[in-house]
Amino acid sequence: MLHSWDAFQAANRFRRAIRKFQFRSIPEGDVRALLAEATFAPSSGNMQPYQLHWVRTPALKASLAQACNGQKAAASAADFVVFAASPAIGRRTAEAQLDHVEKSTVLGPESKAYYRKQIGKFQRVLGTGSSVFWSPFLMLAAWIRPTLSLLPVGHLGSRQWAARNAIFAAQTLMLAAAAKGIDSCPMEGFSASQVSKLLGLPRGTVIPLVVALGYRADDARIEERWRLPLSESVVSH
Numbered sequence: 002m003l004h005s006w007d008a009f010q011a012a013n014r015f016r017r018a019i020r021k022f023q024f025r026s027i028p029e030g031d032v033r034a035l036l037a038e039a040t041f042a043p044s045s046g047n048m049q050p051y052q053l054h055w056v057r058t059p060a061l062k063a064s065l066a067q068a069c070n071g072q073k074a075a076a077s078a079a080d081f082v083v084f085a086a087s088p089a090i091g092r093r094t095a096e097a098q099l100d101h102v103e104k105s106t107v108l109g110p111e112s113k114a115y116y117r118k119q120i121g122k123f124q125r126v127l128g129t130g131s132s133v134f135w136s137p138f139l140m141l142a143a144w145i146r147p148t149l150s151l152l153p154v155g156h157l158g159s160r161q162w163a164a165r166n167a168i169f170a171a172q173t174l175m176l177a178a179a180a181k182g183i184d185s186c187p188m189e190g191f192s193a194s195q196v197s198k199l200l201g202l203p204r205g206t207v208i209p210l211v212v213a214l215g216y217r218a219d220d221a222r223i224e225e226r227w228r229l230p231l232s233e234s235v236v237s238h
């Protein structure tokens with residue numbers, strides 16, 4: 002295996018939340034390459050319950066920047082990727098994955114049986130399990146046992162689950178961008194209802210993150226990086 006620690010560390014250190022980009026576009030092929038890498042992010046049951054909306058037309062970019070509360074990063078971004086997630090997208094993936102499994106000439110009977118069972122489980126969770134009917138049960142369960150708060154159950158739990166999965170794709174995209182010398186800014190400061198309307202997202206879709214892409218401006222404010230000491234953020238057992 003190719004040992005790529007140095008390359009990974011360089012990309013990870015290069016990636017900063019950049020709030021001011023140059024007035025310069027990103028080659029289309031580069032953005033396509035980043036999007037393709039982002040789809041290799043891991044997801045629960047490989048359900049990929051999200052879509053990446055690449056916003057590149059000037060008029061839509063301007064409206065999106067406004068919907069991002071006029072943030073500087075958004076105002077100067079060359080491109081945007083909006084992460085839209087929902088249990089409904091997960092359900093579609095489950096069907097597509099099942100179809101892939103059934104038609105596969107490579108997977109053996111044991112593997113096929115495993116995937117059928119696994120996909121069936123997710124179909125139940127994302128189907129009836131995502132109904133609002135279950136939401137009070139989750140509230141109660143999480144109150145009694147807070148560790149159960151993240152169960153993908155009910156209309157809120159299943160959307161939180163979908164959003165959580167999308168975040169992996171977002172981070173993969175930003176690290177891929179960094180590896181190409183492209184900067185990014187993850188943003189949660191936006192009007193979700195406005196962004197949803199601009200992109201025509203179906204009801205039930207949530208937007209965990211909007212990522213602005215571009216090349217850092219010479220006068221972009223990049224402060225010294227601060228993190229909790231390892232003794233605080235890492236607990237050894």
Ligand SMILES: Cc1cc2nc3c(=O)[nH]c(=O)nc-3n(C[C@H](O)[C@H](O)[C@H](O)COP(=O)(O)O)c2cc1C
Pocket residue numbers: 016017018019020072074186187188189190191210226
């Ligand atoms: C979920 C999430 C939401 C964020 N939202 C914003 C935002 O709305 N605007 C912004 O300027 N930065 C935003 N950031 C960037 C963080 O402020 C930044 O990642 C953090 O300060 C650490 O800096 P670094 O990314 O340069 O290491 C967000 C980051 C994350 C992970």
